[in-house]
Amino acid sequence: MPAKISTLATRKAAARRPSGGLSPLEVEAIDLFISLVRLLGMPKSVGEIYGLLFASPEPLALDALMRRLHMSKGAASQGLKVLRSFGAVRAVYVAGDRRDHYVADFELSKFASTFIKEELQPHLDSGAARLERMAHHLAKLPKAEREAARARMAKLQHWKEKGQAMLPWLLKFLVA
């Protein structure tokens, strides 16, 4: 087995947490990203993993995440899967080590655009489909109620258009 290649600094840093403890800086970063992913409706473990990778100067493998975050192998594997799928994290090659090592990708743009495309857009699309069905039901309504209902539907239509107009703009803002 070839010797592990590492800098003096990273060896020292690793040696400082022999039993996988977290530095105060790492704890803060993890907390920060936990609240961010919760805001986006993702499991806490995803935030923990990204937070630790974000704070870590060296790439980390799955077993390091497990050990340092007290997390099962399954959770770490699934969390990494999500983060990969969003482009928030990527694997880097580490010479002489079979394991996959991950680093946090600092460019939020990919993350934001994937999130919008996969999470927000589908909602808007299904909303649009629903509006069409509603227009259809509307026609069959007794005319006493039809007018009031039509006014409400127009409101919904307006909101939908506003949402659709905002997404691309929001995306550009985040990416910039």
Next chain:
Amino acid sequence: MPAKISTLATRKAAARRPSGGLSPLEVEAIDLFISLVRLLGMPKSVGEIYGLLFASPEPLALDALMRRLHMSKGAASQGLKVLRSFGAVRAVYVAGDRRDHYVADFELSKFASTFIKEELQPHLDSGAARLERMAHHLAKLPKAEREAARARMAKLQHWKEKGQAMLPWLLKFLVA
């Protein structure tokens, strides 16, 4: 007890759902708002209530919501509380009826600004506080790691500023 005052149309509409069933239009509206509130991390019941009120031509009281949505009194009460707190719903007076009757407020602006102020802003604030703590920890880091850590922190700082810059704009966009 004074006679209930109602229009011919609303009496007819009410008569059409004697056992509290929902029209197809109402079902679509409810589904739409369920997915919206879920997106914002709120319980489904909140979406059900708003959806039904949105679709309903007449104001509805708590017991009507319970009956038509098959929802417990507690859930209806709490859902209305949330909706009131966001300004998404308001009570209207109905002559000769002791119960509180609610209508959906169609102006999303209040809702959006309350949501941003109560849900998003606190996250940004706690994030800012965390950044300060992190800067403090940074100073105590051995200098071998300090530079890499500082670069990461600068990235976070940048994101925070971007987020803070976006909120007011987003708000204006939604309100317009």
Next chain:
DNA sequence: CATCCTGTTCATTTTTATTTGAACATAATG
């Protein structure tokens, strides 16, 4: 003022989301 009507609160139950851990697949190693 006793009773009824309406709505709120909160301990308990139910439902849903997340995590665990063991079984499995795959690939590297000797």
Next chain:
DNA sequence: CATTATGTTCAAATAAAAATGAACAGGATG
């Protein structure tokens, strides 16, 4: 090619969120 290391998947366990319903508070009503 047997063994070991690594990572994934998924059924079961656990934790978290939401709904229920009974107890309660307050106000109207007769």
